[in-house]
Every structure is written in C-alpha cells, then in structure tokens.
Amino acid sequence: MEDTHVSLAHGNGGRFMRELITEVFKRHLANPTLDTDADAVALALAPGFDIMFTTDSFTVQPLEFPGGNIGSLAVHGTVNDLAVSGATPSYLSLNAIIEEGLEIATLERIVISLADAARDAGVVIAAGDTKVVRRGEAAGLYLATAGVGLRQSGCLLGMKRIQAGDHVLVSGPVGDHGTAVLLAREEFGLRGDLASDSACVLPITSCLLQHAGADLHFMRDPTRGGVATVCHEIAHATGFGVRLAEPSIPIREPVRSVCEMLGYDPLFLACEGRVVAVVAEHVAASALAAMRALPLGKDAADIGSIVAAPHARVTLRTAIGGERVLEELEDDPLPRIC
Amino acid sequence: MEDTHVSLAHGNGGRFMRELITEVFKRHLANPTLDTDADAVALALAPGFDIMFTTDSFTVQPLEFPGGNIGSLAVHGTVNDLAVSGATPSYLSLNAIIEEGLEIATLERIVISLADAARDAGVVIAAGDTKVVRRGEAAGLYLATAGVGLRQSGCLLGMKRIQAGDHVLVSGPVGDHGTAVLLAREEFGLRGDLASDSACVLPITSCLLQHAGADLHFMRDPTRGGVATVCHEIAHATGFGVRLAEPSIPIREPVRSVCEMLGYDPLFLACEGRVVAVVAEHVAASALAAMRALPLGKDAADIGSIVAAPHARVTLRTAIGGERVLEELEDDPLPRIC
Secondary structure, X not given: OOOOEOOHHHHOOOHHHHHHHHHHHHHHHOOOOOOOOOOOEEEOOOOOEEEEEEEEEEOOOOOEEOOEEHHHHHHHHHHHHHHHOOOEEEEEEEEEEEEOOOXXXXXXXXXXXXXXXXXXXXXXXXXXXXXXXXXXXHHHEEEEEEEEXXXXXOOOOOHHHOOOOOEEEEOOOOOHHHHHHHHHOOOOOOOOOOOOOOOOOHHHHHHHHHHHHHXXXXXXXXXXXXXXXXXXXXXXXXXXXXXXXXXXXXXXXXXXXXXXXXXXXXXXXXXXXXXXXXXXXXHHHHHHHHHHOOHHXXXXXXXXXXXXXXXXXXXXXXXXXXXXXXXXXXXXXXXXXX | OOOOEOOHHHHOOOHHHHHHHHHHHHHHHOOOOOOOOOOOEEEOOOOOEEEEEEEEEEOOOOOEEOOEEHHHHHHHHHXXXXXXXXXXXXXXXXXXXXXXXXXXXHHHHHHHHHHHHHXXXXXXXXXXXXXXXXXXXXXXXXXXXXXXXXXXXXXXXXXXXXXXXXXXXXXXXXXXXXXHHHHHOOOOOOOOOOOOOOOOOHHHHHHHHHHHHHHXXXXXXXXXXXXXXXXXXXXXXXXOEEEEEHHHOOOOHXXXXXXXXXOOOHHHOOOOOOOEEEEOHHHHHHHHHHHHOOHHHOOOEEXXXXXXXOOOOEEEEOOOOOEEEOOOOOOOOOOOOO
C-alpha cells in the first residue's frame, strides 16, 4: 500500500477502498470463512446448541495503551460477552469507522492485535465493513464487533437464577483496565507500570461452567461501570441486596494509589479481562479454588454475597466493620475506556 | 426521560445510560429475543439452512433525508446484504455511537424509523450497544448493524457462477439515494422532490430466486460506488468484461439533471433499495418481467451483458453507438452517503 495516511477516498467504494481492505484488513484477518467480496457469509454452526449473538462498540482513547489497544479490546469485549453467557465464541463481525488522516501504520498495528486476539480466543472474523469519516470525527478510530457463539442447550445461566445466600466471586484484581487507560492519556502527568487486564475470559468461564455446573447461577464481565455496576444491575433485576466485603476485593496497589490521588473509586472502573460470578454458597469455595488454579484466575476472590435485605441495594462492609450504601454511578468517572 | 440532549453521562454504564437505553432504545425495539440486560442472546434458527452473517456501518450526513434516515438505512443496508446473498434476514444487532449533545428527540425519531424498517423487513433486533463520545465527534450519530439470516442449503449464488453471455439486470432507477442525500445537505443550494430509494429488497431477491432458480448466478445491492462499482467488482473477480448499454440504464430525470449540474456520474452514486442481478441469457426476459410485476421493481431494466472480451473491463455503449471504458472510481464523488 503506497499511502501512509487514510484519506476520504479510502472510504468511497472504489480502488483505494479495495486496497485498504486488501492490504490492511484482509491480509491480517484472512480465514476460510471471511470473504471480503461477499455481502454475507455462511456460518458453520453445530446442531444441539443454542446460537448466541451479541455486539459491542469501542471508542477508547488513546487507541493504544499498556496491555492492549482498541483492536484487541474489540475482540475481548465481544468474546467475553459470549463467554459470560456460557457460550463458546465462534464468529465475529468487525466494523471500522476510520478518521481521515489516521496513520496506516497505526491502523495496521491495531488490526494485527485484533487478529492475534481473535486467534487466541479461537474466533473467526467472518464479516466486516469500513467507513472513512472526516478529519476531527471518530477520534482516529472506532470499532464495533458482533459475535456469534454456541451454548449447550439446557444451560440456564441468568439473573433469574440468583438466590439469597449465593456468593459473589471475582476472577482477579479490579480496575486495572480503567486505570491503565487513564495513565496512558498522560493528561494527569502520572506514569506507572500498570497494564490493562484486557484478555479473553473463556478459560475462567469454561472452568466455572465445568466446576460449578447448575450451581453457577450468573456471570458477567465488569466492563463500563466496573464491579459496582454489575452489582447494581443484579440488585435492580433481582430485588435482592448485594453485600460486598471491601477488604476481600482484590485491587492492585498502583490502582489503589492512582484512584486515591485522582478521587476515583476502583469499584466503578472498567475491567476487560475479569468475570463476576454468582454461585450457590456450597460451591463457592471449590469454584474459587478452581479459578485460582488458572493463570488468569490466580488472584480470584470471594467478595460478597446476595442478601434478602436490604432490598435492591448494594452495600459495602468496610475494613473497620462499618457498612455503607454504594450508590449507583451518575456522573462520568472515566469516559471512553472501552 | 427528563433530559433533552445526550450527555457523556449517558454513556457511563450507570443510571443515565440505563435510562437512555430503556426510554429510547428498548421502548421502540422491544421484542422477545432482545434482552437489554443480557450479554448475548440465543438465536432460534432452523436446521437444514445455511446461517448467513454480515455487517455494515453507517455515517450518512445529514442524519435525516427525504425517503429515510440513518436508522432505516442501517436496517436496509444490512438486510439487503443478506437478501442479495439469497438469505432471508432473521436477526440484527445494533451499535449506536452517539455524539454528546445530540437531541434526544432526533435520536428517538431515528430509532423509531429503525424499528419500523426492521418490522417491515421481518427482522428482529436481538442485541445492541451504545457509546457516547465527545462533542464534535461522530457527527451526531454513527450506527453499525450486523445481521444473521437463513439461506436454503444448496443455494449457489456467487461471482464464480457468472458466465460470458449472462445478462445484467437492475431492479429500478439508479442514483436516487446518493442524489437525495446530496440535495438534503443544502450546501449546493439545490432543492428537489427526489427521495432516497432506501428500502428492503427482499421482495426483489425472493422473486428472482423463485423465477430464475439456478439460472440466477449473482446478486448485489449497488450501494457505495453505485452500479458502476458492482460491475467493476464483477470484472475484477471473474476476469470477464461487463458491457453496459447506456440508454437502457434507468435514471430519473431529476437525478440526471442534478448530476449534470454538479458533474457527478449517476452510475457511481449509491442506491439503497436496488438489486443488480446477473442471470443466464435464456431467463433474462422472464426474470425482468417478474421483477416488473412488483411495486419495487416496476422500473427494472436489462442494462447489459457479461462478455469474454475486453478482459476485466467495464464498457459503456452510448446512445449514439460509441463505446467507452468506464474507469474504476478513484477520488470521492460523494462521501458519507451511507
């Protein structure tokens, strides 16, 4: 490809667009299903399974950050939505809305990360589209991915299965992604070694499905709004209370200190490679042990429980024994982290 | 919903986002499959069919134009990609990237059009995601949709089936969408009664599949880059020439005069409710008659044929009997029309 920067002509349906798609997208994403000349492709999916479908868009700033970039994030985000639904991800679609003037080398780094993340997660990029928009729009690049996966028929995960007495587990430290992106922006003049936790959580969800079986009631990846928001969603949907034990929640020291300095609560910061799982009390300890045996789950923790009262509230039991209500997020603590 | 404009807080994962999703998206898009509380949903798809998958993003300016808006367009664009693949569209996912400050009333009009278009096309919006970006980005709203549909196993449509001697049909006048969007921008000081042709082409594709059977070789919707670009794609992929007869190509009078005034070639302007079909010569007349019996196909035409020579070129036979090469699109004739 001769051009070094994207121009509006790369979005016009003609020769330049064909070159951009062939040289940057097709080259790195090639697989037998993806046919960049076709309008739609056939998905080879197995009978006896539920076909699961999800989508997510990505507007993270900056596009590249320690531990990942918008490309790997666009795979992990959608793959993880399928994984926490109990599915094995099979296919992704990819939309790229590209700002005129984006460096092709940057775009290519991002597409390569995306291809690597897809390969690692075992998903195939089966369809795609690109648009180029005017300089000043799209902040460089927005991505949107949709995902299709298979879930064994009879899998009954869902908010409706949550019961009072259930335990709330988290698969690792919280707030790494949000904090890493915050530091990467450099607008706060802070530096740190912290990397995003962006990862495919399929090893965690498979492990939980296998170990806890029907006693695994619900899973969710705590992205935008963090672990606190997942707990609020549970409280809203079930009417139960969620009681978290503050000292049990794994938070890395650099995340804690950056949050203290800037006034953020790490419970509201996004993770992109963690799972919050709600399991029956009698399997909580064994499910936790099973997660901890995995590299991605070595810092997993039992962080609280589902309670009949207080009704539809999230409360936090502090280290010194007090208990406070964790209010729902209202203003924006950290925009554009996913 | 109390707010009249979108703020960054509507994208933060908290209460405001929940309200935006519930009041604007869920309210108009509600259906038994869509579960805005779930990470992924199960798709009820039939055995004995190929599952087809596609995606498209939409950045049209202005957001609303005569004959449609970005919402109806986001349904038609993806539904039509499935339809021209020979599939019946079943499910869509929807991503909305919203600019801070967009009027909620505008967003709601767009979502209502989207819901109406989905209902008319018989597709279910099964998954969605919203992001809010800073003022100045996203030009109000970008949408991305992914689609899943079913195609009868054994359907063999594709570029590979195109043969020399085949006829090229178009289901109606070309360039209406591109020209209508151009006029809606008002930057040219022109006014006209022209409306976009944005529509679901399923009636056309079903009719062709039924009438031409195995003699229907290929279908495509001529969106970005228009009918000329579809012909170039055929020429590139097959190595055959495409010879178009200029006087046979249906172009509405207002499209012709706007294009003459502004120096555009209507053959390169986007349609969003048309089909280009390549059929065996012996069924060309009957397939054309079948399309013309439909309201959406009443101006269908046989516009040319596939030829062994000149190799991989698109040529245009003019009214006065001359023949010229139709070059591939290079610079942008009309950005942001889809």
